[in-house]
Structures are given as structure tokens and as C-alpha cells.
Amino acid sequence: MNALLILPLAQAASGETTSGSLLSAQGADLLYLIASIFFILGIKGLTHPRTAVRGNAFGAIGMLIAVAATVAGPALSGHAFDFTMIAAGIAIGAVLGALTALKVEMTGMPQLVAVFNGFGGIASALVAGGAFLLAIGTETSLQGDIATAASGLIGALTFTGSIVAFFKLLDLRSLRKIPGAIPGQKVLNGLLLLGALWFGVQLVQDSSQVSTYYAICAIAAVLGITLTTPIGGADMPVVIALLNSYSGLAAAATGFVIDNNVLIVSGSLVGASGVILTAIMCKAMNRSLTNVIFGSLGPSADGPSADDVYGGKVKGASPDEVAMLFDGAQRVVVVPGYGMAVAQAQHTVRDLANLLEARDIEVEFAIHPVAGRMPGHMNVLLAEADIDYDKLKEMDEINPTFETVDVALVIGANDVVNPVARTDPQSPIAGMPVLDVDKARTVVVVKRSLSPGFAGIPNPLFAMDNTYMMFGDGKKALIELIGVLKEE
Amino acid sequence: MNALLILPLAQAASGETTSGSLLSAQGADLLYLIASIFFILGIKGLTHPRTAVRGNAFGAIGMLIAVAATVAGPALSGHAFDFTMIAAGIAIGAVLGALTALKVEMTGMPQLVAVFNGFGGIASALVAGGAFLLAIGTETSLQGDIATAASGLIGALTFTGSIVAFFKLLDLRSLRKIPGAIPGQKVLNGLLLLGALWFGVQLVQDSSQVSTYYAICAIAAVLGITLTTPIGGADMPVVIALLNSYSGLAAAATGFVIDNNVLIVSGSLVGASGVILTAIMCKAMNRSLTNVIFGSLGPSADGPSADDVYGGKVKGASPDEVAMLFDGAQRVVVVPGYGMAVAQAQHTVRDLANLLEARDIEVEFAIHPVAGRMPGHMNVLLAEADIDYDKLKEMDEINPTFETVDVALVIGANDVVNPVARTDPQSPIAGMPVLDVDKARTVVVVKRSLSPGFAGIPNPLFAMDNTYMMFGDGKKALIELIGVLKEE
Amino acid sequence: MELFGCFFVAAADGGTSLIALLTIFMLAVFVGFELITKVPPTLHTPLMSGSNAISGIAIVGALLSVVALGGEGEHAGMARWLGFFALVFATINVVGGFLVTHRMLAMFRSKK
Amino acid sequence: MELFGCFFVAAADGGTSLIALLTIFMLAVFVGFELITKVPPTLHTPLMSGSNAISGIAIVGALLSVVALGGEGEHAGMARWLGFFALVFATINVVGGFLVTHRMLAMFRSKK
Ligand SMILES: NC(=O)c1ccc[n+]([C@@H]2O[C@H](COP(=O)([O-])OP(=O)(O)OC[C@H]3O[C@@H](n4cnc5c(N)ncnc54)[C@H](OP(=O)(O)O)[C@@H]3O)[C@@H](O)[C@H]2O)c1
Numbered sequence A, B: 001m002n003a004l005l006i007l008p009l010a011q012a013a014s015g016e017t018t019s020g021s022l023l024s025a026q027g028a029d030l031l032y033l034i035a036s037i038f039f040i041l042g043i044k045g046l047t048h049p050r051t052a053v054r055g056n057a058f059g060a061i062g063m064l065i066a067v068a069a070t071v072a073g074p075a076l077s078g079h080a081f082d083f084t085m086i087a088a089g090i091a092i093g094a095v096l097g098a099l100t101a102l103k104v105e106m107t108g109m110p111q112l113v114a115v116f117n118g119f120g121g122i123a124s125a126l127v128a129g130g131a132f133l134l135a136i137g138t139e140t141s142l143q144g145d146i147a148t149a150a151s152g153l154i155g156a157l158t159f160t161g162s163i164v165a166f167f168k169l170l171d172l173r174s175l176r177k178i179p180g181a182i183p184g185q186k187v188l189n190g191l192l193l194l195g196a197l198w199f200g201v202q203l204v205q206d207s208s209q210v211s212t213y214y215a216i217c218a219i220a221a222v223l224g225i226t227l228t229t230p231i232g233g234a235d236m237p238v239v240i241a242l243l244n245s246y247s248g249l250a251a252a253a254t255g256f257v258i259d260n261n262v263l264i265v266s267g268s269l270v271g272a273s274g275v276i277l278t279a280i281m282c283k284a285m286n287r288s289l290t291n292v293i294f295g296s297l298g299p300s301a302d303g304p305s306a307d308d309v310y311g312g313k314v315k316g317a318s319p320d321e322v323a324m325l326f327d328g329a330q331r332v333v334v335v336p337g338y339g340m341a342v343a344q345a346q347h348t349v350r351d352l353a354n355l356l357e358a359r360d361i362e363v364e365f366a367i368h369p370v371a372g373r374m375p376g377h378m379n380v381l382l383a384e385a386d387i388d389y390d391k392l393k394e395m396d397e398i399n400p401t402f403e404t405v406d407v408a409l410v411i412g413a414n415d416v417v418n419p420v421a422r423t424d425p426q427s428p429i430a431g432m433p434v435l436d437v438d439k440a441r442t443v444v445v446v447k448r449s450l451s452p453g454f455a456g457i458p459n460p461l462f463a464m465d466n467t468y469m470m471f472g473d474g475k476k477a478l479i480e481l482i483g484v485l486k487e488e
Numbered sequence C, D: 001m002e003l004f005g006c007f008f009v010a011a012a013d014g015g016t017s018l019i020a021l022l023t024i025f026m027l028a029v030f031v032g033f034e035l036i037t038k039v040p041p042t043l044h045t046p047l048m049s050g051s052n053a054i055s056g057i058a059i060v061g062a063l064l065s066v067v068a069l070g071g072e073g074e075h076a077g078m079a080r081w082l083g084f085f086a087l088v089f090a091t092i093n094v095v096g097g098f099l100v101t102h103r104m105l106a107m108f109r110s111k112k
């Protein structure tokens, strides 16, 4: 279908002006162009922490301009429509969005991003669907038909996929065992995709049937579920980044449907962003995207068992003992991991760092690119706790210096400090770049047990001579440690 | 005028296909899109020496695609035209271009770029003019009229400006004294610009007069001359980069005239490139663009005279004496400057470096961003002499290490090693970042006399205790030095 | 409608306008790639939520769809509800996305 | 034709097509800026001559103008010559520019 042929939508794109609108169609288009510039400047702002707040504001301004151009433009004026419904839609959305954004814990960011992603995707699919419905009975263009089918497919898939990701992230541990690939999973997915594409072809050949569009969306929605369900909960961040990219592509496709440049520009920006983040995460985990989506990463049966690795070699240490390790230390590096996020220990970590610094100890934070469950997850948590970002060191920067570290304090990190990645080419994380914590003079690991991290493999670091395990919940253990240090 | 209304040109842009053309209008447009992608990938290739050759090839392929799309597209087919004339035009251009490109000495690059720039500019202006002529008598659009006027103005100005720059670069020394700003120069330039703009307005108001377009071009051509003539010959590189940017803008404007995306995309790329190079050069010279274009940078009367600076303090050294300085040296840094280019000494420098390296001396090259007369000028010359680009160090990298340099060998450089830039806030080059050659243990300067460099000021480096002047033409002096070193 | 060689057919249907849209798409993808490879890892989470908010641009399409609220056709009723839900979802995405990104970014600061 | 507020008038005349062209222009400028700031100083001279060659894209316009060679109008004769010279100049720029850039770049190589 070609939205250009629907009268009201068309006026936004063609040359006609409806008397009564504040802006001519060209005026509105010019504002859309300005909005695109703001979006680009917004992303540009995010390339540096100093300009990032302003960049985000630019993005918001761009959105405001685009909305204003639409409202004041010719498309909305001169038509009888239920203004209450628009106002209600915006009000409901704004309140829900604002509440969620203000209430969410920083540890809940992955879930939030997942669910917002899904909303972006479904909105695009719904818009394309609306335009499709309105165009029924008119002649349509191949361009519009293809874009409509693409928008429905990608949008619906993004929606259900994101919702699954959301639930998987909500409670990682309990859901982790459940799904697993059902037999013939890949065949099923393939069939679903073929089905959706088949209906897409139908839509292009005959764009007068509403049911075709619904069928595409329904199949894509099922596909979104079957694709994401078997993926390990901890792989969800990669999936989310990919879905982020899809939500952008859906918006761009909708731009082709309604012939609107600003949708195309911003959709492409988001699409590129998601693709790059996905690639970064896969690289940091040394896995291919296909492996993340179709491979299963379970505890490998043939690797060394936990007993082999730990048997009799693990030394526990009480907070008092750990406190003594800091006597005379000059350089301490804190390695935060997913467990710190779970324990919400970031503020306690900050207090500890301040205490150590008050003793003239140099404290730095070593941030692994996939520590936690989102790219940059640790940075956000530590920033929340008001820790100067100059103290956060990236892996490549800090790795060569671990030999001069007196105490490496590992808080709830596991896989990202597992030396097996370097030493055992058979291990499931072989080749994944890790923080070389084992080279520090002493290592203190704070976690609740010897249970494995996301990759499900034992970690020989815990059994090293110079490693001390301080068992306990991240936050509680650190509070005790702080208590001891203060008493001294 | 609006080229869309000219029948033949229009077919390239509208939906009609002329029977007999190989490609539909849409096919041609698609090829133009692909050509644009090649241009972007071409520039992207230039971001690393390893991919640069491929990048340039991509650019050439893009151009080939664009030309093929035009020739095979509907615009050229089905019309009676003199094919011989096209073939002749292309043949003449290709032969002249290829000969120039293959014959030019690497030291002549600035001149070559200048003259090619001018050709690009005039070609754009001529195309816009041709389209304008053909549209006379038809109704024209404001967009097309504005773009035509812009293309004529920028194109003609770029042409004459580049030609002046070319001649100034051909023989710097002899032309340098001649021009100087004539009285009332700025007023004249302002009047010319106003005149050109006035005719531009005329053209927009009444696009049926050929003479209006000629008037714009003629005035702009004069303006190109009066603007560039007073600018010092050594400032020409900045002017060339700016004109480079203009030639891109002219192409983009022509793209608006004939409604062609590939012209707009590639024109904008070139425009951006020129602007950035201009900014980089201005920054490296610590001058503003206005100062380059309108200011005059002569020997400042109030600065210390050459006698004050040099009187009795300059030590000459023979090749034999200089050769001895290399005995026991461990680290030598070569600082090439404009004089090396004039003397065409790059191959001799390479021989010298090889000789020193054979003696286990570490040899590096310190490249100042505006050494020579073009950004990257020294890099090209040294690369021509087959010197590994890993040995070329940028200013910021090498400056902190000059204290550990045994011999700094300055070959035909002057301003870029003048410590006055750091020490004397009154000096015309105050604040320009320079290579801290004066911190090396010994300094050897190869030049013909004590005469100043481009900035026209004396250089206290030459009078320092640990500086030895080896007077003579760069190439000859080095050959003698090599002779002595080989005898030893 | 012929499907084979559909891309060219599509080009033929949409005219230059489609090529212009594709050119815009291509250029925007390049801009996106170049910019986003420059975003430091520290800012990857805010980038994700911020770009997320930008993908809520579908709000513009949702607003345009509401003109259907006054429409008469057979499917206008359904289109109205699709538009309404699109509006709600897109607004959540936009408002929530920019706000939460702001909250996160406001936490980043150098004490230097 | 009114000149004041000419930008808006221009938009009104050219229709969406002009905005699309402006969008393309804007995006291409961004791509250019982002890419070119990444070019190392070593390659600035080849960048200058290479981008120079790209600005010879006016060759496309020159080729399109030659259709005037068969034209009949009052000014066709003049337009023909303008097109011819545009073709010569643009071809010199293109052929010479890419060749000389290639010559320069071929010299850059790491011996590692
Ligand atoms: N960041 C990303 O973008 C991303 C994306 C996809 C996948 N991943 C994967 O996620 C993993 C991240 O590595 P990681 O080292 O950060 O985490 P990890 O390997 O998943 O290990 C987390 C550890 O934290 C401990 N823990 C859990 N709750 C705790 C609490 N309340 N207090 C203290 N400790 C607690 C757990 O041990 P206990 O149960 O014994 O306490 C667990 O061993 C990598 O394998 C990476 O590939 C990351």
C-alpha cells in the first residue's frame, strides 16, 4: 500500500496545505530535518561523558520538534478526529513512562531497556498496520507494501522477543533451568520465518486483505517467543542489543511506509547502534552471534569438575583477616561483577573505597566489557554510587599493571576473572579476554558460595595460593569489612 | 531555473524511460546511490595507510559507476548529439590528466592540487551554466535558481583563486615580494562580493537573461584573484584547502541544480574534507582563518633583529665535524622541513638514515603538522623515498622525548623548530606548537644561509651553544656528509 | 504484481523518491556507525536506553494515524485503536527512555 | 518572485524533493566530518588530492549537458561549448586526481 494515496497522511508528504494548519507541509518537513539533526547531535554527545547529558537532551529536543511538526503540520488539521483520544494516549504513555523511568533501580536497567525496546517495536508495527488498514481499497505501491510487511514482521518479533527477555532478566536463576531448546527448535523457527515471509509475499501481491497483515504479525510474534526462549538468561543482553537494533529497523521501515525522513534517519541510527553493541558484546565474550542465538552454553561435561578444581585448596577468610591484608597495601584494584549488581553493593563499595583512600591507598576499578549483564552495566552502577569515572579503568588499560597490585578485590565477579579463558583452549570461555586478576599479589573474592557464574564452569582463581574467599552476600560482607577497618 | 523542466535532463530524474537506453531512470539512480557508497568507503579507506590504496580505488570505481550510469541511462539516449565531441572531451581530459599525474614531482603536489581544484570548480560552474542556458524560456524554480547562482559564484571564484595559488606556489621566492594588498583591498573585495550577490538576486528574480549568469561568474572570477593575490605565498596551502572545500560545495550546488544525489553526496564529502584540513592547518599555525586570509604576516618590525639574535653566536660546522657528532650517538631524530622539499633531498635523507642505522643508531623522523607547504607534505616525500611510516613520529608523540636525543638533524626546517613560539608572546608565531628540538643534546641544522623561513623571523635555535650549522643546499650537504661517514 | 527482481520493480514504482529515501537510509546508517563506534564503553548502557528512546520516533507515525479517528472506511475503527495503542506504547518509550537516560547520565561526573 | 523568506519559498517551490535533497546534504556533511577527522596527518596530502578527484563528479553533470549538443534552442550552441569544456576540465580532475593519489599512496608502506 502507498500511504501517499491516503488523503490525510498524504498531505504531510505532498505539496498541499490544508487551510487551518499552523505549518505548511514543507514547513513540517523542514522541522523534521531539524529534528534529525538534533538526533545526530544527540548521539554525538554520547561519545563523551562530559557532553552526554547534553546529548540526551538534544535527542529529547529533537523528539519534541518532530512531535510539534506533526501536530502543527497539515496532516492533523482540518480533519474531524477525537482529540480526547490523542490526549489520553499521550497522557497514559507519558505517566507510565515517567513513573517507570523514575522508579526503576539502576540494577534493573537491563529489564527496562528490554521492555522499552519491545514497546518501540510494537508501536512501529501498529503504525504500519494502521496505515495499511486505511489504504485498503486504494492502489498501493510495491515500496509501501514491502515496507509494511517488514515493519509488521520486525516490530512484532521485537515486541514478543523483548517481553521474553524481560521476564528472563527479572529472575535469572529460577528461569534459567526451565526452557532449553525443545526438539526440532531450529526447524520450527525456520518454518515460522518462512510462514511470515510467505504472508509477506501475499501482502505484496494483494494488499486488500487485512488478515494478511495480522497473519504476518501473529507469526512474527510467535517467532519472537520461540527464538528467545531457548537462549540462556545471561545471554539476554546480547539479545536485547539485537532487538534494540530491530526496533530501529522497524521504525525505519515505517518511515518508508509513511514516506517520512525523520523516521528513516532515527531508525537507522538506532539500528546501527544496536548492531555495534551486539558486535562489541560478542567480541568481549569471544562468541559468534550465531553461537549466542542458536548455540547452547551449558556446563561442559568434559571440563574439569568443581571438585577437581577446588578440592581442599580453597581458603576462606573472615573480614578480620581480609582487613589485615590492606595493612601496608599501596594499590588496590576493585573488580566488580554481576554479583555486585545482585547484591546492590555499589554504595558499600564506594564507602570501602573512600575508607581505603583515606589511608593513602590508591584505589582503582577494573571494568570488564561484559561484567554484569549489560555493556557498561558496572559503569552505571558505580556512577550511581558517585564514583569518579576517571577511576574506572578499562581492561586493556589495567591488565598490564596487575603485577603491581597489592590486593585485587573481586566483588561478585566470576567469569570475567577466570584464568581458564587464557589457559585452557577446551573451555567454553576459551579466548574470551579476561582481567588478569591472578597476577596480583593477593586476591580477595567476595561471593556467596563456590557456585559458578554465567558460563557454568569452575574458576581455578578461587583455589590459588594467594586467593582468599570471603563468603557472603556482597553487600553484607563488605559492610562487615568496613566495620573492622573502621575499628582499627 | 529548474532542470527538471528541461526535457532531456529531466528524464534522468523523472520516471520516464526513453526506449533505447540500457538503464531506466531508476536503474541509473540506483547506480548513483551505489557510486555514493563507493565514495564514502573510499574516504573511509583513507583513514588508515594500510587501506588507503584500496580506498582511492573505491573512489575511482565510484566515479566509473557514476559515469557508466550517466552514459547508459536514459538522458543520453534517443537524442541526436555529436558523439565525437564527447569522446574528444573525455580523451583530451584523460590524456592531460594522466600525463600531469604521472609526470609531476612529489615536491610539486601543492601546485597540482591547486590546479586540479580549480578545474573541479570551473567544471561545476560550466555545468550549471549549461543547464541555465538550456532552461531559458522555461519556467524555473527558486531552488534551481539559487543553486545555479551559487554554483557559478563558487565555481568561478575557486577557478581563478586556484590558478593564482598555483602560480604563487610555482615560484615562491620571486613572487613573494610582488603583490601585497593594494590600498582599499578589503573594500574592493566587499564590493565585488556584493556585486556578485546582487546579480545572483537578479538571476533569481528573472532567470531569462543569460548575461546575468555571465556577470556572476565574471565578478566571482575577479574576486577569486583579488582575494588570493595579497595572501602570502606560503599561506597558499590553507587557501588551497579552503578552495578544495569550495570545489566540493560547487559540485553539491550543481547537484541541487540538476537534482542529482551523487553530486550532492560527493560534493558534501569534499566540502567537509576541505573545511577540516583548513582548520587543522590554522590550528597548527596558531592563526585564525580570518588572519590567514586578511591579515598580513610580514617580518615584524618590533621583534629582535637577525643581528641581535645571531651576532657572533652562530657556529658553522663542516661535514667532517658533523660526522664526528654521530660517533657514539644512540638516538638521532631527523626533522625535515620545507627546505628538504626544495632541495629534493628525501632520497639522500633515506640513504643517510640507512647508514646511521647500520651503525646501530636509532633513527626517527619528527613530523610537524605544517612542515613543508601542505598538510602531510613531509610524509609523502619520505614515503616516496621508501621510508617506513612507522618511523615517522607526530609532534605530540616525539616532543616529550627530545631530552634523550643525541643528535637532532634539522634539514631545511626553520619555523617549525623555532623556540621563540614558546618563549616570546610578542612573536608572530607565538603559541604555534613547535618541535622542541632545542632540548636535544646537540642540534645540527642544514640550510643554505641564515635567511628566515616562511614567518620571516630569526631563529635563536641557530645561535644556541649546542647547535651546529651545516650551511649548503640540503641535498649537496647531505651527500658530502654521507661521503665522510662512509670513509670512516 | 511481479515479484521477481522486485527491487528494481520497487524502484520503478516509487520513482526517484524511493531512491532518495534509500540514499537517506544509507547515509544515516553510515553516520550511525561512525558515531557509535566512538562511544566509550562507560556510556554503553545510556547509549542503549537513549537510542531506544529515539526509536520511539514511531510516535510521529502514531500521531499521523490518529487522523483515522475521524475516518469513515470499513477499517477505520480498527485503525483508530491501532493508532491509539501505538501512541501509548511510543510515548512510554520516548518519555521513559529519555528520562531514565538522563537519570543515569546525571550520575556520571568527574570530580576533577 | 518574492525574495524575503526565500528559504521557505524555496521549500514551497521545490516540494518535498528539496527537503530530501537537503537531508541528503546534511547527512553527507556529517559522514564527511566524522570520517575525515579520523584521517591521520600522514595521509592529509593524499586526502586532499583524492577528495579533489571526487569533486570531479561534475563530470556527470557535464555528460548530461552534452545532450545539448543536439539541442535547437537559441542558446544551444553556447551550452554545447560550456558542456564540452566542463567535460574536459572534469575529466582532467578525475583521471589526474585518482592517478596521482594512487601514485602517492603506493609509496606508503610499512616494511614490518
Ligand atoms: N555485561 C554484558 O553485556 C553481558 C552480556 C551477556 C553475557 N554476559 C556474561 O555475564 C558474565 C558476567 O561475568 P561476571 O563475572 O560479571 O558475573 P558471573 O560470571 O555471572 O558471576 C557472578 C557471580 O556473582 C556471584 N553473586 C551472585 N549474587 C551475589 C551476591 N548477592 N553477593 C555476592 N556475590 C553474588 C555469583 O556467585 P555466588 O552465587 O556464589 O554468590 C556468581 O558467581 C560473563 O560470563 C559474560 O559473558 C555479560
Ligand SMILES: NC(=O)c1ccc[n+]([C@@H]2O[C@H](COP(=O)([O-])OP(=O)(O)OC[C@H]3O[C@@H](n4cnc5c(N)ncnc54)[C@H](OP(=O)(O)O)[C@@H]3O)[C@@H](O)[C@H]2O)c1
Pocket (backbone or CB within 6 Å): B234, B235, B236, B237, B238, B281, B285, B336, B337, B338, B339, B340, B342, B343, B369, B370, B371, B372, B373, B374, B375, B376, B377, B411, B412, B413, B414, B415, B416, B417, B446, B447, B448, B449, B450, B451, B452, B453, B454, B455, B472, B473, B474, B475
Ligand atoms: N605545511 C603546511 O600545510 C603549511 C601551510 C601553510 C603555511 N605553512 C608554513 O610553512 C612553514 C613551514 O615551516 P618549515 O620549518 O618547514 O619551513 P620554513 O620555516 O619555511 O623554512 C624553510 C627553510 O628551508 C631552507 N631552505 C630553502 N631551500 C633550501 C635548500 N635547497 N636546502 C636547504 N635548505 C633550504 C630555508 O633557509 P635558507 O634559505 O637559508 O636555505 C628556510 O629557512 C611554517 O611557518 C608554516 O606555518 C605550512
